[in-house]
Amino acid sequence: MKLSSRLKILRYSMFGGLGLLVLALFHTQVIKGATYRRMSENNRIRLIRLEAPRGNIYDRSGMLLATNRPAYHVYVIPEDFNPSEIPLLSEVLKLSENDIRSHMSEVRHASFTPVLLKRDVSKEMAMRIEERRPKLGGVFIQVRPIRTYPEGELGAHVLGYIGKISRLEYEARDQSVYHLNSWIGRTGVESAYDRELRGEDGGRQLEVDARGVPIRMLQERKPRPGSDVYLSLDMKLQSKLRPILGSRRGAILLMDLKTGGLLSTLSTPGYDPNSFVTPSRNEERLELIGSRQRPLFDRGLNGLYPPGSVFKLVTAMTALETGLITRHTTFNCPGYFQLSSRSRKFQCWFDGGHGRVDLLTAIERSCNVYFYQVGRLVGPKLLASYARKLGFGSRAALEIPTAEGLVPDADWKERQHHELWFPGETISFAIGQSYLLVSPLQILRLIAAIATDGSVVEPRLLTSNGHPETVTGNVRSSAPPIGPETFRVLRQGMLRAVASDQGTAQLARVDFGKLAAKTGTAQAPPGDPHAWFGGFYPYEDPRIALVVFVERGRSGGITAAKIAKQVIQVYNELYVTSAA
Amino acid sequence: MLHRLLKGIHWRIVSVAAGLVLIGVVAIYSASFRMGGGFAAKQATWTLIAVCAFFSAAWVGYRFFLNVSYLFYGLTIVLLVFVPLFGETYLGANRWISFGPFQLQPSELCKIATILILAQYLANRTALSEQKRSFFVTLALVAVPVGLILKQPDLGSALVFLPVLFAILFFWGFRIRYLVFLAMLGISMAPFLWHTLKPYQQKRLLVFFNPSVDPIGASYTAIQSKIAVGSGGLIGKGWLRGTQTQLDFVPEHHTDFIFSVIGEEFGFAGSIVIIALFGFLLLYVFEIMEHTTDLKARLLAIGIAAFLFFQVFVNIGMTIGLAPITGLTLPLVSYGGSSLVTTFFALGLLVSVYKERSIF
Structure with missing residues (x-):
């Protein structure tokens, strides 16, 4: 019968296999046994x-x-x-x-x-x-x-x-x-x-x-x-920027807008990585890890802080894009704002009030009341959704890990705090306060998007084999769906913030070119406010985006703007004057 | 009661299995007494559980297990799916599920479940008219566990399914040209499968063909194991005296490489004893097959014979460079509870086949 012949084949092959093993073992153990025995003594391999x-x-x-x-x-x-x-x-x-x-x-x-x-x-x-x-x-x-x-x-x-x-x-x-x-x-x-x-x-x-x-x-x-790995960073530039921050805790981020490559990711205080690889410097390493100044912490890429008034750019963008305001919409600023006649007074930073202001003036002078009004019009849901579109609340597509941050909304508050969202929180959200947390890198993305009509948004760190013009990856992939007109209005407002004598960023003004920027002074009690400065240069054909952040720096318009001016001067020296 | 339980047991198969387990425990002790962990004692405990599995299978009878084979198969697949979720990670692979002090390796259970379901399924089809349909169903039945086990990743345990499938289909009467087609399908899938392997698995296979691919990793293991077995010579270095394995030159020497301990300490004589015992085991499996006319029982037996043979061949072969290092245990001898229990369970099923021979 056919079946049993197949059974025989299976049987013979299995016993044949065992026979093969015996032969192979005989060869290994008996014929070559002495050789292997010698190799095993004192282990010869x-x-x-x-x-x-x-x-x-x-x-x-x-x-x-x-x-x-x-x-x-x-x-x-x-x-x-x-x-x-x-x-x-x-x-x-x-x-x-x-x-x-x-x-x-x-x-x-x-x-x-x-x-x-x-x-x-x-x-x-x-x-x-x-x-x-x-x-x-x-x-x-x-x-x-x-x-x-x-x-x-x-x-x-x-x-x-x-x-x-x-x-x-x-x-x-x-x-x-x-x-x-x-x-x-x-x-x-x-x-x-x-x-x-x-x-x-x-x-x-x-x-x-x-x-x-x-x-x-x-x-x-x-x-x-x-x-080898090649970075887009410019260490010569960064070494000249380092003294500007001095003993302050903060960060200076600079991004090449033509390629998306980061030029500076300075964060202070810093540390010497050699202390982690040099055995004799073990104590120094332990000191770094325990230091209260947190020198190991990258404030520029991983630090999370409220953005303060820099975020007004997002509020303005949301309202312009949804058609709730135009560049000509005006609000009156008496120096304070109330949701209703009996609710608390939200102060403008300028006690006397800005009077009747339009959007450009509001950006120029960073009028809180104007943006309180705008915030009330757009509401937290829209504001949060635009903030997320611009990259807040999520990791940047950088080659190394960066902080996510937090964009609050009613759902988030319900989940996290089991409380309802109060209308007053919308008001502070609109000027970059409340629960909002952003990293300086995320602000850099925002500035870059505004400066380039949304075409360069993703900062990059690696270049392919030392050609700084070829940063890796597609930098134009996630342009936010925002119209060029909106970006133009924001750029004009930012220019006026530097150029106007009533502008909050006027201390950063340089005489060799036009800088456009927005400052922020973010309340973060207890302690002094954080100082922010986000800008791009030159205004006509932006080449770089810049973010200066000083932890507990008190005032964006003073501390951060002064630093920003020096940064632009250093950049100009290295990239424009010496190149010409 | 006890009389009924013991009646008709195929005592020769039991004594051969007992001999292998005994040699195993002795070798495990030698391989591990320096590093502690009481592996030999644990293996002895596992043997007790395995003996229970053996007698339950023999007493309940293979028909019951064939009848519930679909359920059993489904259950082991669920366990396999659970491994990556709850399993223990050891050396980068996720193969075990822990139940208190016991660790279960679902791939072992699944091996038996798959043999049972294949036997049950194919015995109800006639080889004359249902070739194609049966072919695709059996292929699917094997592909699911193989895929899941490869993902763990456990190349060796996944490979065992292939000779089992092949032997069962061949014996069932599957046309040769379909088997050739199956083999060609397997070969054409190889490049794709290659990429699903982890780099260390790829290296182990490459080293088999070209030892200089990984001189300080897989190739080192291969040569050290070969030196261990070879240095045993005709009669071995004596128990607890194997320097190669004692000094950790061969990794995993109480599990996958247990044979290198036996080869080194008991020499060619010990190797012959082991192979002879496995030879008798296979002989008895075939003998049991001849005593039954139940196609299901015969398919079951041929599947069990196939996995026993394949594991013995590949495991012993890899210690002397005859097969690549894939991480397969030597049945009944290697340390490992799941493998021991499933093997004894399988033998129990065969013994129950033998017990029923008098019906006809």
């Missing part, structure tokens, strides 16, 4: 991991921001080391005897694997060890790369730093790429582009004889070095 050098990070003009330097590491092979020399080793290495013992005991079961005793020792110490080599059997020096950031604090927040992988991180990752002693990017570009920067480790399998001397190479694969 040594593995040497060839670590791929991590890629460099450059700024737009090719300035080196992150690279590797050779460093001396001290290793010991416990099996070859005479324990009675521990006191000598301890003296030379300036490491306690106990530390040395505990390092060596890490590899109890495999005492012929090298143990790292001390990373990055000085050249002098390395020499001293080499001199005592005859006594210190099994101790050797290896030169291996250590990450270094030549520009120190400059750009630290965006670059990030690397750190040794933890057990948990290792287990969650692809173990063919990472190993237990890998260093991985912790923050910033180092973290976001870790896979590109790290390349691929290679390795060697060596067969050694009983004394550990290599006999032959069994397998080898060369490491593939990590790729």
Whole structure:
């Protein structure tokens, strides 16, 4: 019968398979048994991991921001080391005897694997060890790369730093790429582009004889070095901007409007990322982590604050787009505003009142009452929806993680606070207060959209291989659906805020070109208000968008505007005067 | 009661299985006594549970399990779906669901469930007239668990389904040209499947063909395991004396690489014993098949034989470089409760087939 013949085939192939195994085992264990036995004694296979050098990070003009330097590491092979020399080793290495013992005991079961005793020792110490080599059997020096950031604090927040992988991180990752002693990017570009920067480790399998001397190479694969990363940042510019902020906490963001590339992402106070990769600077690192000034925090990209009057641009945009006002709509400002005759008085910042103002004048003088009225017309729902369209309340499509922020509305308040939305909250929402939280980067997006009719909105950080004109990714993808006329009106208002003698941003006025801007002084009790300045330059053909933010800076029109003026001067020096 | 329970048990199959488990526990102890964790004792405990599974299957009878095979199959699929949601992550793979101290590997249960459902489904179709329809249904029945297991990712456990499917279809009377078509379909799917594999799995497969792809990772494991088995020589280095495996040169030596411990410590002689025991196990499975005329029972038996053979071949093969490293256990010997319980359960089903032989 056919069935049973098929059964026979299955049966024979299975027993044939087992027979094959027996033959193969006979070959491995009996014929080649002696060879393998020899290889297994003292384990004759040594593995040497060839670590791929991590890629460099450059700024737009090719300035080196992150690279590797050779460093001396001290290793010991416990099996070859005479324990009675521990006191000598301890003296030379300036490491306690106990530390040395505990390092060596890490590899109890495999005492012929090298143990790292001390990373990055000085050249002098390395020499001293080499001199005592005859006594210190099994101790050797290896030169291996250590990450270094030549520009120190400059750009630290965006670059990030690397750190040794933890057990948990290792287990969650692809173990063919990472190993237990890998260093991985912790923050910033180092973290976001870790896979590109790290390349691929290679390795060697060596067969050694009983004394550990290599006999032959069994397998080898060369490491593939990590790729370099090029940023759109201009570190020369940023180094000149750094002194302007001085000891203030804040951020200066500058964006090239022709490409979308960020030129400056300065955030103060800063920190030196080298303290995270240099073993001798461990204390400095702990101090940075614990500091109340929060130097590790990137205020420009991740800080969240109420935007204050800068947000009036969004309120105006919403009302213009929905046709609730035109540029000629006027409201009277008596210096205060009431929803009804018995409700509380919302003050305008100018006690005497601005009188009857139109939209351009209201932007110029940052009249609160005008925008209270506008806010009441548009309501919180529309305002929130336009704010979201402009990128508030969501992460920017930047290459590294940035803060989301918060755009409140009635639904959100119900969910979060289990309370109804009060009409008074609409009034403060309209001038950028209430629950609204934005990052300086989000304000930069808003300014960029206004300056370019919505065509450049997404700030970018990476360029492809050092051509600053080619920022990666499509920068024109998410233009908000807002008409060019609206943008034109806002630009005119912003120009007047700088150019007019009653404008709130007049302190930023420069004599070599036309700047357009909007200031903000955001109340954030307890403590002084935050100072904001968002502008673009030059007015006629905008080349850059600029945001100055000073935490607790008291006044946008004074603190932030003065800084902005210096920023534009530095930019002009570097990009216009010297280029001409 | 006890008499009824023990009556008609195929004692030779039980003793062969017991022998394998015993060797397994001895080897597991040797592989793990240095790192602690009491794996050998845990395996012994699991054996008790496995024996219960064996007798329940033998007592309840395979017909019952065939009748509820659709339910059983559905249940294991649900468990497989749950693994990524509630499962434990170990070395980047998500294979287990924990119930208190017990960890369940649903892919093992699903293997048996799939064999049952295939037997039930195909035995009710005639090979003469329902080829195409049956082909697509069985293919779908196997594709669902394979896809879910590949996603965990567990390449080895997913691969076991293929020889099982092949053996069952072949035995059922599937036309050769359809089987050739099936094989070609599999080959044409390979490039697509390749991309669903994790980089480390790809490396393990590549290393099989070219050891220099990953000299400090997968290729190192392969060569160390081969040295371990080879260095055992004719009679081995003796129990607890295997230096290769003791010193952690071979990873996972109490689970997937248990055979490298046996090969190193008991030599070629020990290897022969293991293979002979598995040979007898297969022999008895075929013997049981000859004693029954129930097509369902025969399909069931051939499926079980296929998975036993495939796992033995690939597992032992990978320790000596005859097969790529895929992460399959050696049935009855490797440490692991789910695998032990399912294997004993499968043997219990076969014994129940044997018990019913007197009906005819």
